[in-house]
Amino acid sequence: MKIIFTDYKTLGFPFKIEKLSKLGELDIQDNLSGQALSEALSDAHVVITNQNLLDENSLYKAKKLKLICAAATGYNNIDIDYCRQKKIAVTNVPAYSGKSVAQHTFAMLFYLLSHSRYYDDYAKSGQYSREAYADHSGREFFELDGKTWGIIGRGNIGSIVAKYAEGFGCRVISAPLTTEKEKAEGETVSLDELLRNSDIVSIHAPLTAVTKDLIGEKELRTMKKNAILLNLGRGGIVNETAIAFALDQEIISAAGLDVLSEEPISKENPLLQIKNKDRIYITPHIAYASTEARERLIDIVLENIESFFSGGKLNRVD
Numbered sequence: 001m002k003i004i005f006t007d008y009k010t011l012g013f014p015f016k017i018e019k020l021s022k023l024g025e026l027d028i029q030d031n032l033s034g035q036a037l038s039e040a041l042s043d044a045h046v047v048i049t050n051q052n053l054l055d056e057n058s059l060y061k062a063k064k065l066k067l068i069c070a071a072a073t074g075y076n077n078i079d080i081d082y083c084r085q086k087k088i089a090v091t092n093v094p095a096y097s098g099k100s101v102a103q104h105t106f107a108m109l110f111y112l113l114s115h116s117r118y119y120d121d122y123a124k125s126g127q128y129s130r131e132a133y134a135d136h137s138g139r140e141f142f143e144l145d146g147k148t149w150g151i152i153g154r155g156n157i158g159s160i161v162a163k164y165a166e167g168f169g170c171r172v173i174s175a176p177l178t179t180e181k182e183k184a185e186g187e188t189v190s191l192d193e194l195l196r197n198s199d200i201v202s203i204h205a206p207l208t209a210v211t212k213d214l215i216g217e218k219e220l221r222t223m224k225k226n227a228i229l230l231n232l233g234r235g236g237i238v239n240e241t242a243i244a245f246a247l248d249q250e251i252i253s254a255a256g257l258d259v260l261s262e263e264p265i266s267k268e269n270p271l272l273q274i275k276n277k278d279r280i281y282i283t284p285h286i287a288y289a290s291t292e293a294r295e296r297l298i299d300i301v302l303e304n305i306e307s308f309f310s311g312g313k314l315n316r317v318d
Contacts (some may be wrong), residue, residue: 002064003046003305007031010050011071013289015298020048023305041065046305055079059086067091067308069301070317074206080318090318091304095156096296097288102160104287105202105232108256111281112228115139118278142199142226145169150198152214153177153205153233154185161202162186173198177210195222200230207234215239220246228254232287235260244270247279256281 001024005017009030020026024045032040032052041047041062047054048069054077059065068078070092083090110116118139122128128136149170151158162172162185175191191214195201201223205211215229216239223229229252231238240261246252257271263285265272274280300315307314 001025001045001309002027002043003048004040004044005029005048005071006037006040006052007050011294012286013294015294017298019298020302020305023302038062048301049077051077053077054083056082059083059088062088067305069093069304071297071301073097075317076207084318088318089308089316091301091308091315092317093297093300093304094315096300097290097293098156098160100290100293101157101204101232101287102164103290104258104283105161105204105230106164108230108232108258108281108283109200109202109228112254112256112279113144114141115278117281144200147171147199148173148197150174150194150201152191152194152201152203152237153211155204157232158202158204159185161204165200170200177205177214191219192222195219196224198227199224200228202230203233203237205233205237207236211237213237213239215242217242217245220251223252225250226253228252228256230256232258235263241270243280244274248275254279254281256283258283258287259285 003020003024004027006029008017008028017028029040037052037058038061041059043064044062045064046067046069047065048071050071052058054068056079059082065088067089068083070078070090073092073094073096075090075092078090080090122136122138145168147170149165149172151162151172151174154162154174154176158174162174165172173187173189173194174185175194176188214237220242229243238257243255247255260269262269271280271282304315
């Protein structure tokens with residue numbers, strides 16, 4: 001059996017993928033595309049991909065292909081209808097990074113809430129050594145206890161964030177957008193009510209027709225002036241021009257973004273032009289990538305392949 005990983009480099013961090021070689025011949029490619037991708041798939045039985053677009057144009061030569069494994073939770077880059085026609089099974093890796101993303105959500109929050117950049121720079125710059133008193137009150141911050149945390153997208157990740165937030169004494173509310181499961185969990189309100197009442201708003205939703213540009217200038221003006229917005233869902237959910245404007249005009253307090261509409265970030269992105277850079281914290285789509293989450297990802301991909309060839313349907317999405 002030949003297994004090809006078409007775009008290993010797009011995962012970013014190192015993954016222990018050598019364990020997949022026990023299943024057959026393992027061909028690891030950095031980032032195949034175009035005609036090279038089509039040719040490489042011509043003799044593959046299993047394809048593992050993270051971001052490659054796998055549709056008729058790339059799969060038409062893949063006559064031996066039995067299984068496509070998305071090395072991610074999302075699989076919008078795979079043409080499910082075409083795969084169904086060609087009897088190619090598709091699997092994904094659900095819920096592998098929930099704890100990692102939830103942890104990064106809080107890392108972003110505390111960095112912004114506690115003004116970590118400001119106070120660290122202040123102490124290291126030499127200014128603190130010239131103070132007459134031990135304390136310095138340059139920026140105010142608030143406690144989480146008793147505050148309201150609004151969650152947009154209360155699936156696996158959103159539910160873990162809710163649990164952590166409740167541990168800090170927050171009232172947690174959510175605005176269901178996609179599934180019946182979300183509606184059944186915790187206190188639910190309309191999106192407008194969530195934005196009006198939340199001190200922290202965190203986004204953990206997929207990018208869909210419903211969530212595209214969900215948060216624009218109108219929604220940001222609805223939020224509290226001291227509110228912090230965190231997007232760890234998908235970049236297209238928050239309008240980046242609107243968030244840059246809202247931060248410069250002090251419509252909201254701060255924003256943390258691990259996802260962007262274009263990745264890597266464009267040099268022209270308005271987020272890079274914000275006047276007070278302390279008000280925004282951007283990380284390069286790394287929330288999913290704790291050591292443990294990466295190990296779970298590969299382990300589940302391996303289990304998906306073993307299940308398929310044993311007649312099972314573990315994590316099948318087709």
